[in-house]
Amino acid sequence: MSREITIALDAMGGARAPEMVLRGAEIALQRHPGLRFMIFGEENRLRPLLAKLPQLAAAVELHHTSEVVMDDDKPSVALRSGRQSSMRLAIDAVAEGLADGVVSAGNTGALMAMAKFALKTLPGIDRPAIASFFPTQRGESVMLDLGANVECDAENLVQFALLGDAFARSVLGLIEPTVGLLNVGSEDQKGNDTVRAASLRLRSTASPIRFYGFIEGDDIPAGTVDVVVTDGFTGNVAVKTAEGTAKLFTEFMSAAFRHSLSARIGYLFARNALRKLRMRLDPRRYNGAVFLGLCGIAVKSHGSTDSLGFAHAVGVAVDMTLNGFLDKIRVDLARLDAAPAAPQSAAL
């Protein structure tokens, strides 16, 4: 790395924390030598673990706190009473400029509430969104919002499009990603007023992104576009439906291979190829839901992930820092702002 990057970690969030967090940090360190960590959590539990990870220990600044946000804490409660929690102190490290990004596998709602409060939203962004990437027939794509905003207006969707575009450029390394708006059909008159108004704005020449137009649900796994934009209700349902369908397929396939002696023999021969298939679709590779639209980098790891998945989430925060995500989105927002407003009649 050309510059020193520091990631703040909430060591106490996630089902297998804190061990999973520290082992994940070590894997991330191997991938990004020179990386530094500020780790927040219970010193008594962290010290013995760090003693077993000497390479990591040398890259870590440990900050003791005994307070932890629980998975069932309401976001409002966590925000009020969790000021000394490992999650909040890790976020504060980013807010104070001591760390470049924060990663937590803890309570999503609490993390979003705290990150919004402590990091603030970017000028020009009304509401942050949750984004993630996923495998497609063409490679990888990004989708947002995955559940931060259950109801969205056209302006929110336009802002999500810009955030997703800058994210895809930072993390997927694309020069000019294509952006699609999720709808129930591809024709202009399809859908509701919100998606039609957002489409009109994104089609305008002032828009700094490469807008593909409307896409449908099957375009998500097909990889028709690099960035899928939708409201948090639809996005949440779509991503969980895709995960569930992948699981259904995996279980049906396992059942098929247990079906007969011949199938079991077939499995032995195809084992290597099937292992590669599993690796290609390994959810740990796609771990790391990013809160976009904040004045800082905040990544939410899946709560049930292991150290390999956590390392991927750390990697997302590192990539966003290295590739200047925050600068990219600020430039885009300024370009959109400077553009003349769309004529009123076109919005009808």
Added chain:
Amino acid sequence: MSREITIALDAMGGARAPEMVLRGAEIALQRHPGLRFMIFGEENRLRPLLAKLPQLAAAVELHHTSEVVMDDDKPSVALRSGRQSSMRLAIDAVAEGLADGVVSAGNTGALMAMAKFALKTLPGIDRPAIASFFPTQRGESVMLDLGANVECDAENLVQFALLGDAFARSVLGLIEPTVGLLNVGSEDQKGNDTVRAASLRLRSTASPIRFYGFIEGDDIPAGTVDVVVTDGFTGNVAVKTAEGTAKLFTEFMSAAFRHSLSARIGYLFARNALRKLRMRLDPRRYNGAVFLGLCGIAVKSHGSTDSLGFAHAVGVAVDMTLNGFLDKIRVDLARLDAAPAAPQSAAL
């Protein structure tokens, strides 16, 4: 069959029509001996095909029409100027009591507009919905609405729940199906006002269905409930996302088996088991999207299906007739109507 059933067919709808329609009807006839068909379409094209299908020819009443609804016709245009089309005349046969149900693989929007106009909605139903069934880890489930109503209120969702329940009892043969409302989380406070209000109504003791509560996207393929209720926007995106993910998996798997000589040998051994897996997930088995909420049975076949898929769509219409779908839903609607309204305070 204990009674004679007549299905009206639009012979001209679908990419491979009319041959696919007639061959599909013949397969359906083999499965349901005694079935009768009223077939609407171009006599010059249908006669030579029927001459090759003598068994079917004996069960068919042919009605000539030269007018056809095209795939790109707007529903409003088709409704006004397609009064002599094969699609419309097939629907009219149901409206006039000459046929028990209609099946078409033509333009979905036109079919819905014509069916609504000619068959009318059931008393107590504000808007018809599109339903279909799909494979799950537990067997098969039903989902609606899949796109007829892009925007829905709580009352629409409650009505969809009743329609889905009666459909699952008629077609899946379930005694007391469980019904879930699609949301972004399972807790009571999750989601938007619409789903929360619908949930309160469905939880009331007056509701004639077995309401499970909120479900999430991954519950759809898991088969957590027998009937998934959602608005037409979310339902359309979810079903297409699941289809696309299944396709992604199939292509990744094919690629894995082509990966090496060893994998190819493995495929040979596992071939039979994998064929069974493909059959289990064959989209033709789940062909037939049903328009629920009308005073008549109308089934939309996928436009690109083949005769086997079309036969399944005909089978759905036959099952709905045989198992008294229309009577079941009328009883449920009467029970809901007779129930005292939920106290206003509970809706807050």
